[in-house]
Amino acid sequence: MVESALKLERARYERSALVEWLTTVDHKKIGILYFWTSLAFLLIGGLLALLIRTQLIVPENTFLGPEAYNEVFTMHGTIMIFLVVMPLNAAFFNFLVPLMIGARDVAFPRLNAFSYWAFLFGSLLLLSSFLFGAAPDGGWFGYANLTSSRLYSPGLNIDFWVMGLQVLGVATLASALNFFVTIVNMRAPGMSLMRMPVFVWMTLVTAVLILLAFPSLTVGLVMIMFDRYFGTNFFNPAAGGDPVIWQHLFWIFGHPEVYILILPPMGMISEILPTFSRKPLFGYTFVVFAGMVIAFLSFGVWAHHMFAVGLGPVPNAVFATTTMLIAIPTGVKIFNWLGTLWGGAIEMKTALLFAASFIAMFTIGGISGVMHASVPVDYWQTDSYFVVAHFHYVLFGGSLLAIMAAIYYWFPKMFGRMLDERLGKLHFWLTLIGFNLTFFPMHFLGVDGMPRRVFTYSADMGWDLWNLVASIGAYLLGASTLLLFVNMLTTLRKPADAPADPWDGRTLEWAIPSPPPAHNFDVVPVVRGRDAFWIEKYGAEEVVGPAPERHGAESGHNPHNSGSGNEVGHGSSAGHGQAAHIHLPPPSWFPLTTAAGLTLMGAGMVVHATESLASLGFPIVGLGIAMVVVSLLGWTFEPIHEESHA
Amino acid sequence: MTRGRLWKRSLVVALLSLLPVIASGCAVIGGSPQSVNRPAGDSMRKIWDLFVPIFWLSVLVFVLVTAILLFALWRFRRRPGEDRRPEQLHGNTRLEIAWTMVPAIILAIIAVPTLSLMFELDREPGPDALTVRVIAHQWWWEFQYPEYNVVTANELHAVVDRPVRLEMDSVDVIHSFWIPRLSGKRDVIPNWDNVLIFTPEEVGTFSGQCAEFCGIQHANMKFRVIVQTQEEFDAWIRQQQQPAAEAPADPLAARGRELFLTPANACIGCHTVAGTQAQGKVGPDLTHVGSRGIIAGGVLENTPENLARWLRNPQEVKPGNKMRLPRQLTDDEIEALVAYLRSLQ
Numbered sequence: 004m005v006e007s008a009l010k011l012e013r014a015r016y017e018r019s020a021l022v023e024w025l026t027t028v029d030h031k032k033i034g035i036l037y038f039w040t041s042l043a044f045l046l047i048g049g050l051l052a053l054l055i056r057t058q059l060i061v062p063e064n065t066f067l068g069p070e071a072y073n074e075v076f077t078m079h080g081t082i083m084i085f086l087v088v089m090p091l092n093a094a095f096f097n098f099l100v101p102l103m104i105g106a107r108d109v110a111f112p113r114l115n116a117f118s119y120w121a122f123l124f125g126s127l128l129l130l131s132s133f134l135f136g137a138a139p140d141g142g143w144f145g146y147a148n149l150t151s152s153r154l155y156s157p158g159l160n161i162d163f164w165v166m167g168l169q170v171l172g173v174a175t176l177a178s179a180l181n182f183f184v185t186i187v188n189m190r191a192p193g194m195s196l197m198r199m200p201v202f203v204w205m206t207l208v209t210a211v212l213i214l215l216a217f218p219s220l221t222v223g224l225v226m227i228m229f230d231r232y233f234g235t236n237f238f239n240p241a242a243g244g245d246p247v248i249w250q251h252l253f254w255i256f257g258h259p260e261v262y263i264l265i266l267p268p269m270g271m272i273s274e275i276l277p278t279f280s281r282k283p284l285f286g287y288t289f290v291v292f293a294g295m296v297i298a299f300l301s302f303g304v305w306a307h308h309m310f311a312v313g314l315g316p317v318p319n320a321v322f323a324t325t326t327m328l329i330a331i332p333t334g335v336k337i338f339n340w341l342g343t344l345w346g347g348a349i350e351m352k353t354a355l356l357f358a359a360s361f362i363a364m365f366t367i368g369g370i371s372g373v374m375h376a377s378v379p380v381d382y383w384q385t386d387s388y389f390v391v392a393h394f395h396y397v398l399f400g401g402s403l404l405a406i407m408a409a410i411y412y413w414f415p416k417m418f419g420r421m422l423d424e425r426l427g428k429l430h431f432w433l434t435l436i437g438f439n440l441t442f443f444p445m446h447f448l449g450v451d452g453m454p455r456r457v458f459t460y461s462a463d464m465g466w467d468l469w470n471l472v473a474s475i476g477a478y479l480l481g482a483s484t485l486l487l488f489v490n491m492l493t494t495l496r497k498p499a500d501a502p503a504d505p506w507d508g509r510t511l512e513w514a515i516p517s518p519p520p521a522h523n524f525d526v527v528p529v530v531r532g533r534d535a536f537w538i539e540k541y542g543a544e545e546v547v548g549p550a551p552e553r554h555g556a557e558s559g560h561n562p563h564n565s566g567s568g569n570e571v572g573h574g575s576s577a578g579h580g581q582a583a584h585i586h587l588p589p590p591s592w593f594p595l596t597t598a599a600g601l602t603l604m605g606a607g608m609v610v611h612a613t614e615s616l617a618s619l620g621f622p623i624v625g626l627g628i629a630m631v632v633v634s635l636l637g638w639t640f641e642p643i644h645e646e647s648h649a
Numbered sequence: 650m651t652r653g654r655l656w657k658r659s660l661v662v663a664l665l666s667l668l669p670v671i672a673s674g675c676a677v678i679g680g681s682p683q684s685v686n687r688p689a690g691d692s693m694r695k696i697w698d699l700f701v702p703i704f705w706l707s708v709l710v711f712v713l714v715t716a717i718l719l720f721a722l723w724r725f726r727r728r729p730g731e732d733r734r735p736e737q738l739h740g741n742t743r744l745e746i747a748w749t750m751v752p753a754i755i756l757a758i759i760a761v762p763t764l765s766l767m768f769e770l771d772r773e774p775g776p777d778a779l780t781v782r783v784i785a786h787q788w789w790w791e792f793q794y795p796e797y798n799v800v801t802a803n804e805l806h807a808v809v810d811r812p813v814r815l816e817m818d819s820v821d822v823i824h825s826f827w828i829p830r831l832s833g834k835r836d837v838i839p840n841w842d843n844v845l846i847f848t849p850e851e852v853g854t855f856s857g858q859c860a861e862f863c864g865i866q867h868a869n870m871k872f873r874v875i876v877q878t879q880e881e882f883d884a885w886i887r888q889q890q891q892p893a894a895e896a897p898a899d900p901l902a903a904r905g906r907e908l909f910l911t912p913a914n915a916c917i918g919c920h921t922v923a924g925t926q927a928q929g930k931v932g933p934d935l936t937h938v939g940s941r942g943i944i945a946g947g948v949l950e951n952t953p954e955n956l957a958r959w960l961r962n963p964q965e966v967k968p969g970n971k972m973r974l975p976r977q978l979t980d981d982e983i984e985a986l987v988a989y990l991r992s993l994q
Binding site: 068069070073140141142146148149152155156240241245246247280281282283285286287288289311312313315316319320323324327328330331334335337338339341342344345346347348349350351359362363366367370371373374376377378379380381382383385386387447450451452453454455456457458459460463464465466468469541 | 677678679680681682683684685686692693695696697699700703704707710711714715717718721722725726727731733734735736737738739740741744745748749751752753756759760763764766767768770771787821822823825827829830832833834835836838839840841843844856858859860861862863864865866867868869968969
């Protein structure tokens with residue numbers, strides 16, 4: 004029976020490559036899909052950034068008109084946040100978290116596939132607005148009542164934005180739920196919470212942030228949708244509504260969102276620095292708890308985006324204080340990373356260079372954030388280019404530099420090939436120089452009183468020099484990003500010869516071959532301490548905590564994780580007989596069709612807002628609902644133990 | 650050349666290439682009419698004085714972190730062929746407590762003057778304050794002086810060393826009032842009646858602009874604050890209180906007036922000229938438009954050429970703005986209208 008089951012599964016996996024990718028529920032494949040999709044969006048978002056910098060390169064430029072410029076900066080922000088940094092983080096969650104905790108997959112593999120497809124289709128819905136000449140133009144923050152009223156934003160622009168974000172929000176929430184359950188329930192025996200890699204910890208914290216923050220965005224978007232479609236007046240001041248309510252709803256989501264974007268990169272840094280220093284993370288407990296404190300405080304700081312709204316000095320004082328508090332755990336993290344490097348045996352690989360530059364660049368973004376916390380100073384800096392400089396030091400100097408480090412570090416594990424180090428270092432230096440050349444002068448523009456989101460400025464404002472420098476820096480940054488793609492694509496043409504553990508790694512993903520087999524671990528590893536794989540390789544000077552009880556830890560665990568070895572699975576070294584027992588969830592079409600139905604609902608709402616095709620709108624929404632319902636029924640009744648019928 | 654040296658060399662090159670940028674930056678900032686480091690009002694002066702020590706504290710933190718980082722990278726680098734495994738050090742509680750306390754102390758130092766200045770900036774001025782109602786429109790500013798019964802657009806007149814109390818409202822979406830050299834921002838939100846208080850400390854003209862994204866022409870929602878002595882201000886008020894000129898003596902301007910007041914030309918649907926049947930409230934009050942320095946939300950200087958350019962095709966000058974002509978005006982008509990508008994001193 005086992006033989007036939009194995010044959011059946013193999014048959015299912017030997018379908019055409021396209022079908023295999025469309026129906027996969029393997030967390031590694033889904034991670035790779037997230038990876039390439041969001042890198043493609045990185046190119047689009049980057050291109051939009053270059054359009055912005057080209058328009059502003061000289062005063063009174065006519066390269067883009069005001070309408071196009073507003074669309075471009077809105078889509079640049081929306082894409083970089085929702086379509087690039089979040090899904091790149093998700094790519095690493097997907098690929099790494101099960102490997103790092105010694106699991107064979109995530110808790111809900113089909114839900115995981117659904118998250119990816121909903122992300123892809125939601126993104127395409129949003130991006131399709133370009134084809135209709137109606138790209139969103141209300142800013143990534145979409146302030147009501149400019150966005151909520153068809154009087155002030157006629158056209159489909161905002162409708163695309165609302166519907167696209169709603170679909171993306173569903174994808175994100177499902178994914179967060181999945182990783183929360185996976186991390187809580189599917190850790191290998193001995194992997195206690197305080198033995199988890201910090202990246203897994205930050206994934207867990209991020210999942211909680213998403214689960215608590217995204218509903219606020221969803222509610223706000225529903226209110227904008229109702230104001231636009233059904234004549235409600237949530238944000239209409241003429242009817243007693245208040246547009247500031249949107250700002251509260253948006254920033255209660257929007258500030259935790261900043262940490263949703265930065266905490267996973269902080270987790271990546273916390274894996275990469277120890278590996279290349281050959282030292283454990285300094286102050287593990289403090290780094291983990293600092294992450295949790297940051298996450299907790301992030302729900303109490305949203306109004307620091309609204310200091311100029313005029314909420315009054317007392318609320319501003321409260322939010323200024325909480326905002327300053329959040330700098331403390333952030334500082335703790337930075338010092339602990341320095342402590343990790345200190346006394347290490349630091350290997351200057353590209354990944355380490357990116358990770359180390361993260362510390363310096365993120366520090367700049369962090370301390371200019373403290374400046375904004377000082378309310379009177381923020382009265383000047385908010386909505387000026389000073390803020391543009393600040394958050395690019397956080398999101399590019401922070402998130403993206405760390406993600407670059409992560410790409411160089413984990414690429415061998417994902418694709419079985421080592422990226423070229425010389426090209427990598429060139430990429431690093433060009434990025435670091437281009438980045439600072441682009442964004443540091445924006446501090447000067449902020450001092451010179453240049454406001455954000457302006458498509459033009461007159462020659463007598465004295466802003467030409469720094470805009471020119473920033474634009475040159477942006478082109479350099481664009482060129483350096485192309486180097487990353489050159490590096491990846493040339494590397495992929497080479498034979499897959501990366502060793503299982505190229506960097507002398509510390510965590511479990513380095514215990515298995517590169518790339519890992521479909522079932523990850525031949526034998527589920529037993530974890531004997533923090534830095535589980537390092538301990539297996541070199542032995543622990545002191546093993547933290549009691550040795551795990553194999554069978555006790557196994558109870559209540561995923562029943563498919565069979566195997567009884569007492570050591571970390573070293574890939575091929577384990578017996579084949581055991582591998583045959585491993586059941587992998589079969590591929591499924593239903594995640595894809597459910598996501599397609601959901602997106603169809605959003606698309607139908609956009610169609611409903613058109614002039615000529617309005618009557619088709621609700622039928623399309625109905626079709627989408629039917630597709631979701633049928634898909635969910637199929638999903639529910641789909642056999643996942645098909646081999647027992649064979 | 651070894652890898653380590655290559656790395657060091659490129660690091661030095663990178664840092665050196667950034668230095669001139671930063672150094673020249675410090676030299677070249679401050680040259681804009683909106684540079685906040687040359688404050689001309691009490692609010693911005695106090696904000697700048699609060700910012701400077703925070704800035705130096707920030708520099709200190711950054712230099713400290715970067716110095717430790719670069720030193721650690723250099724001192725503890727692995728040389729080629731070297732294969733050592735350092736001591737597996739997990740942490741140090743005393744250090745953790747220290748570097749939790751140090752940021753906390755720095756932040757406390759910042760927090761105290763921050764909170765006290767914030768309350769100070771919102772303090773109500775004395776009875777001598779000049780009250781101005783600010784009405785934000787998509788993409789221009791209306792200024793009303795209730796105590797003098799004066800309405801103007803895009804140019805706010807204030808008195809040096811006399812507090813200004815702005816009461817702000819918007820007729821459409823959210824805007825933000827910002828004159829960088831005089832004061833911080835305050836959003837202008839429909840129905841909120843936000844208040845902004847500051848005291849100009851220098852005579853002169855200061856440029857400002859909307860700071861909250863408010864639609865297609867957000868970039869061109871500019872204005873000026875003209876800070877005058879009390880005598881100059883009083884003279885300006887007296888002039889603004891005059892009724893608009895009756896039929897002008899100049900025949901060209903008289904023809905312009907006739908065109909302006911002809912309902913079919915739609916001017917009076919949106920604009921007011923006091924003392925005539927033009928009582929529209931959508932666009933700027935034009936009663937004394939001839940006395941203003943800028944038009945069209947600060948996009949154009951108020952010259953006859955620019956007025957003509959605006960009347961020829963306002964959508965070309967400022968795409969998306971609310972002024973739509975029912976028909977293309979002829980050059981003769983434009984000339985007459987310009988003469989009339991210039992006569993509205």
